[in-house]
Structures are given as structure tokens and as C-alpha cells.
Amino acid sequence: MFINKNKSRRKILLYFICLSSSLLFICYYSIINIFQPFIPKVRIQSERKDPFKKIFISHYTTTYGKRTDSKSKIFNNNLENICALLDPEEYPYANAVFVSLIDLVHLPTLPSSNESYRKKYQSQFWLLHTEESPRKSYETVQLNDITDLDDWFNLTATLKPESDIHIQYNGYRIKPEIINFLEKKFNKTYPRTNFSQFILKKDFVEKTNSFYMKTLANVLSKEINLRQDYHANTCPYTCNTPLSNDLILYLQPYLKPRNFQMKNRNIVYIAWFVSNCNTHSNREEYVSKLRSQKGIQIDIFGFCSSLFNSRRLSERCRKGIPNCTLDILTKYRFYLSFENSKCDTYITEKYWINGLNQHAVPIVLGASREQYKRIAVPYSYIHVDDYQSVEQLAEELHRLNQNDSEYMKYLQWTQLYDVGSDYMPTILYDIHSTLCFLGHYQRLYEMEKVNQESKYLLELIRYLFSIKNITLKNFNWNTATTKLIKISDFYNPKVNCWDYDYPSIFKRIWNFFFIWTKLF
Template identity: 55%
Template structure:
């Protein structure tokens, strides 16, 4: 009886072991499939990929932080219908599953960490981390919640900042030749402007044909279509040129056809300047420069914003509340010059102070922030005065006044 009983128990143990072995094998095989890197499938004609709806692992992107306090998640519409075919937006909580992680530096609080002491980045080396900042480096460091700047080391693969060397450089705006000016030059003055958008229809069509990888071929197809669509949009917005200044002979020919603008100034013998400002203590020390300007006879500066009391500026009849439509534009009509002074002196840091307020009215922006040569490379030629043109301010009290009068 004992031998039969032992044999029965032994059989049960063996059966139990086999069942567990099978379960373990199935579970491990399942985990391997999950963790296994995606293997490219071959396909001879990449143009038929989208038509045949072959399986394609979309690139998943997550906004790890908010963007100036605004949350971006899977319900946020970021991509157009074309890019939706290859890109997904995940919820911030799902950053572990993302291929690329987007971080807004001014909204950043802390990096993810693991409880077992293992470095998150060493465990997820394939993730691409992108750092984005629309502030100057000085302001980014001041605003972000980081105790030690070295904590950012070895985290980010790509950058998106104002610096031209950035992987995804930011520029508030570009500029174009207005269609009516282009038509005038072409039809009346017989001056042709050549469009500089150089995208051909065959740019990416056969790039990866021989490789036959589904990823590369699909990306090639989508990006090719996207580039062509954007080319059409640019050509519609800029039928003549985008971000290309008019040649000197064209400007000279246009002069008789341009209307002269006049400001509603109280006294033609006084140079009226306007400044909109709320940050009263900045790295650029723009405050000192304004004080030097205000100390000169014949120059009158009206100050709008939170700093007017510091400068003992008179209370003005018009005050622009944030979000008030066309308020700043209407104020600018009363001035010949506008102070486009940035809060920091940093490379290529040219913001809406120049691109929007400085160019939307009929005032001439006086700019301070990025170096003069950077304005010459990025901004519209002959559309501004750089403070470096006034280096003699301390040596000749009448220089700025003389310079401004010669521009009026």
C-alpha cells in the first residue's frame, strides 16, 4: 500500500512539475515577444505599405511635463492626418512605454526614479529625451525646479531652444514679401523675385527602396508626403519669397509707391518712445539703458506695465489689459520708436518683443538682447535699430537724439 501511495504521490509531483514547466515556458516566450526589439519586415514596394495596412509600430511620444502649465495627453490633437499614421501621443503617466519623451524645462519638477536604486536612463537607454525651452538660458535656470544643474547631465538626447545649433531651433516668426508688393514689383516695375523653397517631388521617393525595411519605407513615404504638403503651404503663404530680404535695387524702385506714415505726436521736436515692460530687474540690465535714454533732453519715454511706478512714469490714459485685442497696436500709432528690450543677453534670443510688437505697428523697434550680428542673420534687414549702434551714449549726450532725429 505504501509503495503504491508513494508512487501516486511521485506521479503527482512529476505532473505538477511538468505543468509548471510548461506554464513557465509559455510565460517566458510571451515576455520575450513583448521585450523583443521590433524586427523590420521586408517589402519590395514601399509605396504600397500604406495601401495594404501592414502592421507598423507607430512612434509613441509623451509629454512628461506640462507646457507652460497646459497638459498634453492622448486626447490632444497635435499631429495632422498624415503624421497620425506613424505617431501616437500617450498620456504623461505612460512615459515608460514611449519611444520619445518631451520635457518643457520651465515646467520640469523631477526625473523618474526606480525604487531598486537602478538608474532609470541606464535601464531605458533607447528612449529619446527632448528638452524644450522658449526662455533664455538665464530664465530657464531661474524658473525650473532643479537644485543642481548637473542633475540634467546624461538625460537628454535632443534640444529645442532659440540657439541655431539646437536640434529643433525655435523662431517666433519669419517674414515674407507681401503678395501685393511682389505683384507691384513684377507687373509694374518688371522686377522678378525668385522663390527659394527647394523641395523636389523625388526628394524621398526612392531613398530606401533597396533596403526594403518597413520602418524606413513607411517613414520615407509619410515624410515625403509631409514635405510636399508643407511646400504647397509655404508657396501659398509666400508666393514670392520667405525669409529673404528684397534686393537693394528693388527697395529703391519701390520708394515712390510707398506711403509715408505719420505719428500722432504732440511735439515734433521731441522723440517719443514707448516701452511695454513687467519684469523690472533683469540680467540684460535694460533698466539702466532706459535710464540713460530718459536722462537725455528731447527724448520722452512712456512706460506701460508693472514697472512704470519704479521709473516714476506718469499714469497714462490708456492701459492694456492682457488679452485686450489691438490695444498695443493702437498705442504704437502714437510713437515713432519702440523699445524691444529682452530680459537676457543670450545668443539668438529674439522673441515676440521684436517679431510681434516690434513689427506689427508703424514704430521702429530699438532692440537689445542678442548680438548685432545675430539680428543681422535672423531679423528683417533695415527693420530695427540695435543698441550697439549707440556705443557712444556715455561720450556724447546728443548722439542718440541725433541718430533718432535723422530717422524721423
């Protein structure tokens, strides 16, 4: 009997040790976020026999852990005639180099040389890309200071509208049927996007003997027509520009009301999908305060749900279940679109995709009120900064819960605008094609001194970017050059964010163990 008890205790102890070890192992890799970084090792480029001198682009880093190389399909069939990708290991031979900041470990150096890499390869275009906030973007970079990235990059592609390529998770346009209604009913005219078919100059085609010039001209001509047609079809009355208040007033009597069936108007039902439990924005604390208010019920889904919920929710979203999030949100009046950081223009899929679900009104926290007004769909969200306290926000939510006409004002946009990825500000100007065009632009600019035919092609490339009024703020079209960017000013958490320090390691470990114990 005594022996059996000892055996049982040993088994329990062994089980506890194994479980603790497993949890510590998972905790270590989840919290500290250790991984094998990708740093390309330079190799000699194999000789290429290509009658056309293409612009070559190389990815110095992975992109969210995914490798992009010469086998990757990036360009359309037309652009493949003038652009190509190199392997990451061949980056010194590229005309342009792509860097994903979230994947960057360190910038290249020259072994056995006092000269800096950037000084030796001054003609290379280096582009810095990130879809994360300044808080999140530097997690893997081995730097003494952010200033180590200064005077290296020529172009940026970030969530900031001030970037050369403005990344946005979605965009919006006025519904074409709304414009048609305004024109027929009120005789209101709205400027339409119209393009005539682009045709190459006959004398250019006939006179030039250069294979490079002819090939480039034909590719640019096709690309111009492709982009004109695409833009005219997707944004017939411009994109990301709202209707004026006067026009919305004209439309008010004709907008359809929505019927809401509610079991209990004294309870405000809010949904929140969240998987990151430790954030700079301290959204966890805000949610805790909000859900403590009388009549506020916040149902939390995702990995962090056990950290907040005292009860298990019957509904869960698992991978592979289509429209699961949308189906759940149809049962709620509000949705928390809370970002993990409070930084300039940091507005992600939490607003653009989950928030604009056409059913639950998003309550947003992250970028400032002014930045939401500049970027987001008008009257489609409630910003927490419009209220001096959590208590005031709770009062407003109760007011809207009792008044359908007031609540409906936040869903009126669904009858006025379409939302989707086709309407993003720079959808036609992806990073790779932009780098390719600029590479050819620089080459043509140098050729202009001896070849007047290049002037015409320079005009074509400039026109290509004017289709959607893309300016490339750091590129000088008159000199075909850029200034090297001070990243420490442009994308610095100390400059561009106003949130808190990351939760301490002790709090993260506590949250982690608390979640896992709830799961078992």
C-alpha cells in the same frame, strides 16, 4: 471718548496687520515663485491593440504648467495614423520623451537599482525644449550643476538657430507684389519655390505586403504634398531671406512716403510695456538713464509702470481688449523692445510682435548686434549697442525725430516684407511630428537589413525634411543616431549670456512693495 479712540486705533492696527500679511503672502509667492512642481509617477502601461505600430511620445514635464497627455490633440488627422501621445506617467514606454526645461524639476531615476535610467533606456529619444533664455530656463530645476543634464538629451528645440528645431516667435518673407514689380519693371528674376505633386511609386505599392509599410507610405505621401503646398503658398520666394541692397536701390523711387503728424518735434515720444521689474539685463537702469536725457519722454505701461512713472497714464491695456497695444503704439515714434536677459539669440515677442507693429520703431536690447543682423528683419530696429552711451542714443533719437526721411528708413521694411508666424524657420516641423518621423526612421533603418523596401521609405522621410532644408544638426541620417548633447556647453548662462546677476532679494522686495503702495 477715550474708549472710542482706542477702538479706532485697534481697527487701524488690525487693518495694517491684515494688509501687511496679505502683501507679505503675495510677495512670498510672487518673488520666491514657489509652486507645486509636476513629477510624473510611473504607472504600468495598459495593453494596446493596434494593427499599426505607432511611434509613441510622452511629455515628462508640463509645458508652462499645462499638462499634455493621451487626450491632447497634437497631430493632424493624417499623422494620427502613425503617431500617438502617451500620458506623462507612461514615459518609460515611449519612443520619444519631451522635456520643457522651464518646467523640469529633476530627471528620472530607477528606484532600487544602481543602473541609471538613461543607460537602461538608451534607445529613447529625449528632446529638450525651452523658449526662455538660459538665465530663465533653470529656475525650477533641482540640480547640483548644469552638467547634470549633460549626455542625456538627443535633440534640442530652443531660440538658438544652432538647435535641431529653431524656435522663433515670428518670421518674414518678401512681399510677393514686390517680386512681381521687380520682374515686370526691371526684368529681374527671383528664384521661385516650386514643387511637383508627389506620387508614390507604383511598384512599391504593388509589391509590398506589409501593412506597416503601406500605411506609413500613404501617410508620408500625403504629408509631403501637404507640406509642399503649404511651403509654396507661404514662402513662394523663400522666407527669412532679405532682398539684396541692389534690389532695394532699384525700389527706392517707387516706395511710398509716409506723412507724420507731430505736435512737438523737440520731444521724443517712446512707449514701453513691461511687467517684469527685476531683470538680469538691468534694462530698468538703462531706461532710467535714457528718460533722464533732455527731451526724452518714455511712457511706461504694465505692472511696472508705477515703479517709474511719477504720473498716471490715462491709457491702459486690460485683458480682453483687442489691439490695445497696437492702438497705443500708433501715438509713439519709438518702442523699447528690451529683453529681460542678454543672451545668445534671445529675441522674443518684444521685437517680433510688439516691436514690428508698423508704427513705432523698436529700440532693442538683449541679443548682440550680430545676432539681430542674422535673424531680424533688416533695417527694422535700432540696437542700443550701436551707441557708446545713453547720451549718444538720445542724440540719434532726436536727429531721427527731426528728420522724417531718416526716420522712415526704419519703417521701409513694412513695404518690402510680410511678418507672421507662418514664416517661422521651422513652422512645418513642429517638435512632435519631428520626433514621430525620426522614430519611424530609426525603425526602418533597423528593418533595412532584412527588408529592402524600407530604403524607399527612408528616402521619403529624408525628402520630407529637405522641403525646407531642415538638417536636424544632431541627427545622423546615415546611421539613424544622435550624439548625446552637452547642455552645459550648449545652453548655459555662464557660457551663453553676458548680463548681470539677478537683483538681490532686498531690491526685489523693495520694488514689489513700492509698486503695490503706488497702486493703492
